[in-house]
Amino acid sequence: MTRPAPGEPVEQRLLASARKRSSLLAEVGSAMAGSLNTRRSVLRLLDILQPDFADWVLLGLLDSTAARLDLYGGADPRELTDIGLAELADYPALHTLITTGQTELLHVALEHDPLAEVLPDGLDQLIPHSARRAEAKAMRPADALGLALLTRGTVIGFLILLRGEGRGFTIRDIAAGEEIARRAALSLDSARIYRARMELTAALQSALRPPALPMTAGVRLAATYRAAAEHLDIGGDFYDAFGSDSDLSLVCGSIRGPGISSAPAAIQVRQSVRTAARFSRRPDSVLGATADALHVEVPDIDVSLCYARLQLSPGGSHATIDIGRSGGVSPVLIGATGSVTPVEFPNMPGAVYARVEVERGDMLLLLSTGIVDSVGPAGCYGYDRVLAVARRYAGTSALILAEALEQDVIDFLDGHSHEDLMALVVECGP
Amino acid sequence: MTGLIEPAVSDGIADFADAVAALDTGAGRAVIAGLMESGADPISVIDEVITPSQREVGLRWQGGQWSVAQQHAATEVALAGADEIARRLAPPRRPVGLVVLACAEREWHSLTVRLLGLAMRSAGWQTAVLGAGVSTVRLSRALHELGPDATAISCSVLAGLPTSRRFIEVSAAAGVPTVVGGAAFGPDAARADALGANAWAASARGAVHALAGLPLIAPVVPALARDLQTELIAVQAQQRSLHTELAAHWRPLGELGPAGPDTPAEVVGDCVDQALAAVLAALLTGDGNVLAETRTWVTDVLRARGDSSAAEHADQLGQRLGRYLREYPGSYQALQRGWN
Numbered sequence: 001m002t003r004p005a006p007g008e009p010v011e012q013r014l015l016a017s018a019r020k021r022s023s024l025l026a027e028v029g030s031a032m033a034g035s036l037n038t039r040r041s042v043l044r045l046l047d048i049l050q051p052d053f054a055d056w057v058l059l060g061l062l063d064s065t066a067a068r069l070d071l072y073g074g075a076d077p078r079e080l081t082d083i084g085l086a087e088l089a090d091y092p093a094l095h096t097l098i099t100t101g102q103t104e105l106l107h108v109a110l111e112h113d114p115l116a117e118v119l120p121d122g123l124d125q126l127i128p129h130s131a132r133r134a135e136a137k138a139m140r141p142a143d144a145l146g147l148a149l150l151t152r153g154t155v156i157g158f159l160i161l162l163r164g165e166g167r168g169f170t171i172r173d174i175a176a177g178e179e180i181a182r183r184a185a186l187s188l189d190s191a192r193i194y195r196a197r198m199e200l201t202a203a204l205q206s207a208l209r210p211p212a213l214p215m216t217a218g219v220r221l222a223a224t225y226r227a228a229a230e231h232l233d234i235g236g237d238f239y240d241a242f243g244s245d246s247d248l249s250l251v252c253g254s255i256r257g258p259g260i261s262s263a264p265a266a267i268q269v270r271q272s273v274r275t276a277a278r279f280s281r282r283p284d285s286v287l288g289a290t291a292d293a294l295h296v297e298v299p300d301i302d303v304s305l306c307y308a309r310l311q312l313s314p315g316g317s318h319a320t321i322d323i324g325r326s327g328g329v330s331p332v333l334i335g336a337t338g339s340v341t342p343v344e345f346p347n348m349p350g351a352v353y354a355r356v357e358v359e360r361g362d363m364l365l366l367l368s369t370g371i372v373d374s375v376g377p378a379g380c381y382g383y384d385r386v387l388a389v390a391r392r393y394a395g396t397s398a399l400i401l402a403e404a405l406e407q408d409v410i411d412f413l414d415g416h417s418h419e420d421l422m423a424l425v426v427e428c429g430p
Numbered sequence: 431m432t433g434l435i436e437p438a439v440s441d442g443i444a445d446f447a448d449a450v451a452a453l454d455t456g457a458g459r460a461v462i463a464g465l466m467e468s469g470a471d472p473i474s475v476i477d478e479v480i481t482p483s484q485r486e487v488g489l490r491w492q493g494g495q496w497s498v499a500q501q502h503a504a505t506e507v508a509l510a511g512a513d514e515i516a517r518r519l520a521p522p523r524r525p526v527g528l529v530v531l532a533c534a535e536r537e538w539h540s541l542t543v544r545l546l547g548l549a550m551r552s553a554g555w556q557t558a559v560l561g562a563g564v565s566t567v568r569l570s571r572a573l574h575e576l577g578p579d580a581t582a583i584s585c586s587v588l589a590g591l592p593t594s595r596r597f598i599e600v601s602a603a604a605g606v607p608t609v610v611g612g613a614a615f616g617p618d619a620a621r622a623d624a625l626g627a628n629a630w631a632a633s634a635r636g637a638v639h640a641l642a643g644l645p646l647i648a649p650v651v652p653a654l655a656r657d658l659q660t661e662l663i664a665v666q667a668q669q670r671s672l673h674t675e676l677a678a679h680w681r682p683l684g685e686l687g688p689a690g691p692d693t694p695a696e697v698v699g700d701c702v703d704q705a706l707a708a709v710l711a712a713l714l715t716g717d718g719n720v721l722a723e724t725r726t727w728v729t730d731v732l733r734a735r736g737d738s739s740a741a742e743h744a745d746q747l748g749q750r751l752g753r754y755l756r757e758y759p760g761s762y763q764a765l766q767r768g769w770n
Contacts, residue, residue, distance in 0.1 A: 035604040037577030044605045047647040198575050230567045392499055400502045407538045
């Protein structure tokens with residue numbers, strides 16, 4: 001072993017610090033890439049920064065309205081609070097940071113220092129929340145570093161880092177902090193964009209199917225829905241259920257075409273059916289009025305639609321279901337005693353109609369073509385398998401049948417991709 | 431530990447079991463409603479009343495007394511009971527945190543995860559129950575959308591363990607810690623640890639307790655060893671053809687037919703599925719007990735259906751499986767050690 005040259009320990013220390021900073025930057029980049037959720041991304045950032053790079057961290061991020069800043073961090077990183085943008089004027093140092101995007105470094109004097117007053121003044125100008133500010137003061141920081149979260153030409157928030165006595169921020173630390181803020185800002189902005197997309201998707205989902213099926217006294221409803229675009233959970237299939245306890249409308253429809261691009265048309269059809277049903281609940285009226293409306297609004301649309309009107313007898317022991325179908329798959333009638341029969345319609349082009357009578361415990365299964373046409377390793381799922389599942393689960397309940405059908409189809413697919421899968425089950429009773 | 435069960439809850443245990451045995455949803459609902467109205471702790475109702483009744487349901491199928499459809503019908507009684515608990519739980523005003531709950535793909539027992547969600551809600555957690563048969567894509571989407579404090583994974587069937595591992599990986603990649611439980615994870619934390627979960631729980635109360643001890647940020651889960659990963663993929667890819675081969679040549683019930691409500695083909699299919707899932711589970715967790723447990727389970731299932739040579743037939747299943755898996759060293763050795 002050779003003796004270390006004079007000065008080498010300093011070089012080694014510098015090298016170690018540089019390595020640490022480099023590793024920190026890499027960690028920020030990779031860890032924040034793991035989540036597209038704003039809160040989780042912030043929590044990860046705080047976890048990485050504390051305590052190695054800073055002893056206390058506060059992060060402010062513009063919310064979706066761009067009128068308020070969400071505040072994360074402090075003693076309890078799970079705690080979330082916020083302030084209005086207008087209030088920033090009361091915190092000149094922070095206000096400057098946000099408006100200019102320039103880094104702010106405050107050297108804070110210790111209590112016994114003749115310049116101790118600098119401490120409250122500096123932090124009072126930088127930390128825009130009284131409880132967080134009290135935490136910061138209690139730890140008697142040596143330095144406070146304020147960084148703008150600047151990305152795509154806009155400041156979307158700030159990062160305040162405090163270090164305790166004996167370890168202020170060096171020039172290299174400040175440069176590393178600025179790089180951390182840059183990477184964090186990019187990730188957090190992506191998370192914000194993702195969140196906006198998710199809100200849009202949620203709005204589309206609620207327009208494609210009811211958030212919850214109606215709870216009625218005389219019938220039980222259950223549905224299953226798996227979109228081809230599972231990461232978005234929207235597609236060209238839709239269902240609906242509305243009306244009263246004794247007069248219920250059930251809708252099951254499908255737009256031919258790639259799932260996501262069919263969603264707007266599916267929403268339009270669902271709304272058209274609802275509007276048509278306001279004037280008459282009869283299947284011929286509803287299908288006729290819906291077809292007329294779509295012919296005018298979206299003439300090229302290729303839609304299959306099944307509309308069923310269930311009218312419950314007084315006392316609820318039996319019900320009459322009038323069904324109108326335009327394309328798609330024939331619904332299945334499942335008797336409580338085990339009989340399973342496809343609903344029969346006249347063999348003619350265009351919309352066709354049928355009436356079935358059901359008693360307590362009987363079920364009607366409406367389903368999309370996506371289920372029947374599903375292709376797995378053993379071939380096409382087919383209508384016969386639907387009937388087999390229905391036979392096996394006759395006499396159970398709407399919920400059990402819907403879940404069993406979903407399970408059977410997914411097991412059959414064995415990981416293969418699929419079209420939109422949707423089924424709606426109505427059970428007379430309980 | 432019957433002595434520790436609160437009196438209000440112990441009164442309902444037999445009544446609810448009777449309701450489940452009779453497949454009487456109304457009676458089951460009334461029992462749970464009565465317990466809740468009398469001020470019983472929801473978690474005790476879940477752990478001491480509803481969950482044991484479901485174990486009994488599984489044993490009835492295993493014993494050839496009930497068909498799969500009857501199992502489902504019995505589950506609905508429990509679901510009705512769960513509804514009664516849910517109706518009486520107000521959303522927490524200041525939630526302790528948010529938990530996403532899911533069953534992995536190939537795991538269709540959604541009741542457990544629903545009950546777990548209720549237990550967590552009663553302890554002040556906000557919950558998002560994704561249900562059964564959840565794909566990794568769907569869980570990942572929920573994690574990004576909701577940013578939960580924890581993922582709770584329920585897995586009662588061995589076939590769900592590979593996806594449970596993927597759930598753990600996806601959660602850890604997003605920094606979200608995981609708590610896992612269910613029969614497939616076995617009687618202790620060993621399998622959960624092997625899969626990289628942050629916590630394991632044996633009951634709803636245990637899961638609620640485990641949530642409090644989870645880290646804020648989950649560390650990244652180490653990747654599986656390359657050889658293991660390669661073999662898992664290869665065996666999974668063969669699973670369907672292996673199933674077909676085994677189901678065609680392994681005929682434990684002969685011409686007798688089963689002394690139960692399911693057909694011989696259904697029983698053979700279930701046994702073969704379980705054996706294949708056990709191989710993958712043993713490979714993934716390194717726990718050979720899973721194969722011995724499965725051999726016992728297959729023996730019990732066959733015996734309950736009138737197979738007088740059940741143990742011999744269970745051994746034959748292991749031997750046939752071994753012949754097909756000879757070229758996969760990890761699976762073959764696990765099978766030799768655990769099954770034979």
